[in-house]
Amino acid sequence: xxxxxxxxxxxxxxxxxxxxxxxxxxxxxxxxxxxxxxxxxxxxxxxxxxxxxxxxxxxxxxxxxxxxxxxxxxxxxxxxxxxxxxxxxxxxxxxxxxxxxxxxxxxxxxxxxxxxxxxxxxxxxxxxxxxxxxxxxxxxxxxxxxxxxxxxxxxxxxxxxxxxxxxxxxxxxxxxxxxxxxxxxxxxxxxxxxxxxxxxxxxxxxxxxxxxxxxxxxxxxxxxxxxxxxxxxxxxxxxxxxxxxxxxxxxxxxx
Ligand code: ADP
Ligand code: MG
Numbered sequence: 001x002x003x004x005x006x007x008x009x010x011x012x013x014x015x016x017x018x019x020x021x022x023x024x025x026x027x028x029x030x031x032x033x034x035x036x037x038x039x040x041x042x043x044x045x046x047x048x049x050x051x052x053x054x055x056x057x058x059x060x061x062x063x064x065x066x067x068x069x070x071x072x073x074x075x076x077x078x079x080x081x082x083x084x085x086x087x088x089x090x091x092x093x094x095x096x097x098x099x100x101x102x103x104x105x106x107x108x109x110x111x112x113x114x115x116x117x118x119x120x121x122x123x124x125x126x127x128x129x130x131x132x133x134x135x136x137x138x139x140x141x142x143x144x145x146x147x148x149x150x151x152x153x154x155x156x157x158x159x160x161x162x163x164x165x166x167x168x169x170x171x172x173x174x175x176x177x178x179x180x181x182x183x184x185x186x187x188x189x190x191x192x193x194x195x196x197x198x199x200x201x202x203x204x205x206x207x208x209x210x211x212x213x214x215x216x217x218x219x220x221x222x223x224x225x226x227x228x229x230x231x232x233x234x235x236x237x238x239x240x241x242x243x244x245x246x247x248x249x250x251x252x253x254x255x
Contacts, residue, residue: 001062001077001158001187002027003048008057010040010047017043018054019211025159025187025204032198032219033191035208036232041191042083044208045163048189049080061159075103079157081148081165087136094132096147097122100154115154122153125180141168149177153184162190166197199223199247207231223247 003025010018018040025031033041046052048059050071059066061077079100091099100122101115111119123129126146131139136147145168152160160181166174174194178201181188192198198205199219207215207222209231215222225238234251241248 002029003159003187003189004058004060005044005048006058006060008044008047008059009055010043010052011055017211018047021057021208021211021213023189023206023213023216025189027187028185029203030182030188030190030201032202032205033189033208034193034195034198034205035214039208040211041208042163045080045161045189045191049078049161050074072103075155077158079152079155079160081145081152081160081162083163083167090135090137092132093123093128093134093136093139093147094119096136097150097154100151100156103155118156119150119154122150125153126150126176142170142173145169146173146177149180153180157186159187160184160189162188164191164193166192166194195223195228196241196247196249200244219247223249 005021005023008018008021009016021044033044035041043052047054048066050066061074064074064077066074097119098111098115101111101118120129123132126149128143128146128150131143136144139147145165149165162181165177169177174197178197181190182201202219205216205219205222206213207227214231215227223238225236228234228236228249235253236249236251239248239250
């Protein structure tokens, strides 16, 4: 399933936050969205997953017109791992993950054996099978994030949006989450704050600044010291990391 965002603009009262953004994620492509804090990444992603209504523009998941479709129909295709995952009511970890099955169920349909085994499988994938009966609110930020990922895995989406999914995680779980997501082999659009991880995992990047797409391309083509300097307002040198063969970035003092 592919994603097409066409001339999307979002405003809050009179302030334009996302300005005429167009982007494309092809089937099975892992696409990263990078840019400084406040440039509009989360706002763009929220308008794609229907939490915010854009002022203008279109969003398509393959042939599905997201703006004109019900949340349930979109949720059968699209999984979302958002940035903040606090709950006012408490649920167990298993209950949280089981919610991922909801878009596929009728109104009064209860979970069957297949749902339960999908839920157990998702918990195993994120190494939380031992926490199934714990209360969600009692978990650490990183564990919560893995529960949310498990819920999305249980949803079996055909496309996934992630908003800085590794924010609360130590490096082992950052890599675990990115590896799990990459192996799904579906289209992914992910806002990522770590540029070297973005370069490592993404097939293609969109760079946002002030609500606009400032650059796009393959990580190795666009993540130059000039672009990083201009977009993030830091000076740095880039190099080929001798261990990974991938992009290395050495940050010098901020200008
Ligand atoms: P990013 O995810 O790139 O850090 P955001 O999309 O969260 O950026 O925010 C972009 C800008 O939009 C920020 O200046 C933020 O304060 C503003 N903003 C976000 N949500 C709202 C809102 N609901 N009302 C007004 N301004 C908002
Ligand atoms: Mg954000």
